[in-house]
Amino acid sequence: MSKILxxxxxxxxxxxxxxxxxxxxxxxxxxxxxKYSVLHVLLxxxxxxxxxxxxxxxxxxxxGDDNEVRDAEDFGIDPDDEPKWEYENEEEEEDNPAKIAKKxxxxxxxxxxxEAEVKAEAANDENSDDEDEDEDE
Numbered sequence: 001m002s003k004i005l006x007x008x009x010x011x012x013x014x015x016x017x018x019x020x021x022x023x024x025x026x027x028x029x030x031x032x033x034x035k036y037s038v039l040h041v042l043l044x045x046x047x048x049x050x051x052x053x054x055x056x057x058x059x060x061x062x063x064g065d066d067n068e069v070r071d072a073e074d075f076g077i078d079p080d081d082e083p084k085w086e087y088e089n090e091e092e093e094e095d096n097p098a099k100i101a102k103k104x105x106x107x108x109x110x111x112x113x114x115e116a117e118v119k120a121e122a123a124n125d126e127n128s129d130d131e132d133e134d135e136d137e
Contacts, residue, residue, distance in 0.1 A: 002072035002079030004054070007034045014054040014075055015039045016083035021049070023069050034067065040088065048088035 005015040005023060013034070021041065023029050032041040039051040054077060072079055 002077065004070055004072045004075060004077060005032075005034075005039055005051075006068045006070050006075075007039070007066070013037060014077070015051045016054050016072060016077055016081065017051065017069075018083045018085055019079075021085075049085055050088045052084040054084075 002019060003017045003022070005017060007013045007015065015034075017023065021028070023032055023041065026044075028044055030042040030044055032039060034040070037053050039053075041049040041051065043049060054075075
């Protein structure tokens with residue numbers, strides 16, 4: 001029997017679950033969360049699966065208020081239709097603008113620190129040369 005996850009906001013969002021995925025089976029699913037209208041499921045094998053909603057809803061979908069697993073047929077979803085899902089992968093994480101910005105900023109900070117160290121060493125060398133000249137006089 002095909003299942004869905006019904007996530008309640010001020011409106012309901014419906015996620016058509018693949019037949020092989022049972023959100024209520026703790027031997028299969030460690031945890032799941034709905035954020036920004038995407039269902040993220042952490043499987044017990046360590047892989048993440050993301051599932052898109054069956055219908056587009058124009059509401060604030062950062063987090064759902066209530067979650068409930070229900071039969072897909074109760075919502076007029078044909079169990080033979082293929083759910084919209086895919087494995088999440090690390091490449092998507094690398095494409096995350098916030099992570100890219102953080103890496104760029106860290107690289108810039110590292111470069112500035114390295115340049116400051118070079119300038120400090122040069123200044124120390126210059127000061128030690130001046131002290132050597134003073135001693136010669």
